[in-house]
Amino acid sequence: MEFYEGACELKLLQTLEGHTDRVWSLAWNPATGTADTPLVFASCSGDKTVRIWEQNPSPSSSSSSSSSSYSSWNCKAVLEDTHTRTVRSCSWSPSGKSLAVASFDATTSIWENVGGDFECVSTLEGHENEVKSVSWNASGSLLATCGRDKSVWIWEVQPGNEYECVSVLQGHTQDVKMVMWHPTLDVLFSCSYDNTVKVWADDDDDWQCVQTLGEPNNGHSSTVWALSFNKTGDKMVTCSDDLTLKIWEMDGTSMQSADGYASWRHLCTITGYHDRTIFSVHWSSEGIIASGAADDAIRFFVEDKDVLVDGPSYKLLLKEEKAHGMDINSVQWSPGEKRLLASASDDGTVKIWELASLCTGNGY
Amino acid sequence: MLSNPLTNKKFLISFLFNYFDPEHPYSLEELKVITEDAIEVDDQQSYVRITFTPTVEHCSMATIIGLCLRVKLLRSLPSRYKVDIRVAPGSHASESAVNKQLNDKERVAAALENPNLVDMVDECLAPSYN
Numbered sequence: 001m002e003f004y005e006g007a008c009e010l011k012l013l014q015t016l017e018g019h020t021d022r023v024w025s026l027a028w029n030p031a032t033g034t035a036d037t038p039l040v041f042a043s044c045s046g047d048k049t050v051r052i053w054e055q056n057p058s059p060s061s062s063s064s065s066s067s068s069s070y071s072s073w074n075c076k077a078v079l080e081d082t083h084t085r086t087v088r089s090c091s092w093s094p095s096g097k098s099l100a101v102a103s104f105d106a107t108t109s110i111w112e113n114v115g116g117d118f119e120c121v122s123t124l125e126g127h128e129n130e131v132k133s134v135s136w137n138a139s140g141s142l143l144a145t146c147g148r149d150k151s152v153w154i155w156e157v158q159p160g161n162e163y164e165c166v167s168v169l170q171g172h173t174q175d176v177k178m179v180m181w182h183p184t185l186d187v188l189f190s191c192s193y194d195n196t197v198k199v200w201a202d203d204d205d206d207w208q209c210v211q212t213l214g215e216p217n218n219g220h221s222s223t224v225w226a227l228s229f230n231k232t233g234d235k236m237v238t239c240s241d242d243l244t245l246k247i248w249e250m251d252g253t254s255m256q257s258a259d260g261y262a263s264w265r266h267l268c269t270i271t272g273y274h275d276r277t278i279f280s281v282h283w284s285s286e287g288i289i290a291s292g293a294a295d296d297a298i299r300f301f302v303e304d305k306d307v308l309v310d311g312p313s314y315k316l317l318l319k320e321e322k323a324h325g326m327d328i329n330s331v332q333w334s335p336g337e338k339r340l341l342a343s344a345s346d347d348g349t350v351k352i353w354e355l356a357s358l359c360t361g362n363g364y
Numbered sequence: 365m366l367s368n369p370l371t372n373k374k375f376l377i378s379f380l381f382n383y384f385d386p387e388h389p390y391s392l393e394e395l396k397v398i399t400e401d402a403i404e405v406d407d408q409q410s411y412v413r414i415t416f417t418p419t420v421e422h423c424s425m426a427t428i429i430g431l432c433l434r435v436k437l438l439r440s441l442p443s444r445y446k447v448d449i450r451v452a453p454g455s456h457a458s459e460s461a462v463n464k465q466l467n468d469k470e471r472v473a474a475a476l477e478n479p480n481l482v483d484m485v486d487e488c489l490a491p492s493y494n
């Protein structure tokens with residue numbers, strides 16, 4: 001698939017209101033967006049709540065022109081009265097059955113849809129203060145959390161909604177902004193206010209840091225806010241307060257080594273496009289990198305296959321200025337066929353966008 | 365279109381000058397923590413930058429003063445404004461660490477959910493609302 005600058009447009013489908021404070025983060029339910037399951041995502045906010053949003057089924061196509069752009073989202077549930085401070089991040093289990101919610105109140109709650117109502121089925125306590133991020137591994141058997149106490153915790157999912165902490169990982173020297181499991185391997189990535197990304201792997205039941213991607217390895221020079229993997233998991237993109245995105249590649253030889261974890265190296269830096277902190281980055285299954293930043297803009301990047309002289313490079317596909325009225329904290333591509341992107345902002349709204357090709361047909 | 369008085373630099377200066385340094389019974393202006401040159405306003409670009417000068421190089425209150433300034437602007441300026449707050453170059457022993465903390469909005473948000481810190485900020489800001 002090839003993408004050309006100017007060949008795409010970003011269409012705003014809907015602006016979702018309801019949160020009464022900044023929206024920090026979004027998570028699409030990975031088990032939705034199929035023929036018989038409408039898309040669902042969760043948003044979480046400084047208003048201490050999580051909102052669950054569901055796409056209405058498309059209307060029967062009496063008018064095909066309007067049905068193609070039809071999209072309407074409703075808030076199906078508000079998860080409230082559980083957290084006493086900001087809800088910073090949320091994450092669906094791979095099956096889409098459980099939602100993990102991380103809060104500045106030092107706890108992580110686990111929610112399940114029981115007979116149509118979301119219920120808090122478990123609360124994970126242990127962090128000293130703000131929990132900032134939560135992530136499930138590929139099989140849904142492990143959960144990771146991180147926070148201002150500089151630690152990363154790994155929890156094992158037990159029967160009966162029990163979660164046992166199997167490891168508390170120290171290594172970062174400042175608060176940890178985000179944790180994210182590799183899409184296929186049980187290897188955990190964390191990024192931090194200490195400007196580094198750390199890679200954690202299980203070595204004989206003992207989790208440890210196997211690699212630190214910092215400034216000496218062409219890493220970031222300020223806070224690393226987020227990271228995202230490409231579809232196959234052999235590349236990763238990170239975003240930072242240093243106004244750059246960095247692409248990292250997994251070393252193919254060590255991937256097959258007995259260690260079960262891989263060594264990552266810096267591939268290229270996307271620089272000169274952002275004016276303020278980049279808070280969020282997400283790599284689509286088609287290879288489009290979306291970024292959301294404190295300059296209120298959403299940008300899209302794709303690999304530039306025409307320029308291979310100095311190694312791989314990425315080009316700006318599209319920039320949506322003033323996508324929101326304030327900072328953009330999260331951008332997330334939807335699962336499923338359609339090229340939908342959700343964005344969350346300090347302005348309290350979530351917006352649903354479609355990245356559409358300008359030319360009709362399947363030329364791309 | 366009527367311009368917001370807060371985006372007028374003169375007004376903003378008089379507004380910010382009415383602070384009290386928690387450690388000293390003087391206003392930040394009297395202590396020269398903030399001078400007129402320290403405030404840059406670009407209404408066109410919706411941008412404000414405050415460069416303040418802590419009273420001493422090891423001023424432990426620098427992050428509190430910065431937090432107070434940020435809260436004051438947060439509560440006063442239209443939401444379209446981007447605000448950067450920093451200590452003057454060479455004015456603080458931990459200059460880069462202080463600047464980084466003051467401009468990390470996640471840490472600012474967390475601080476503003478801490479009742480003790482909020483009380484302190486409100487106390488510092490109280491004179492500015494008179």
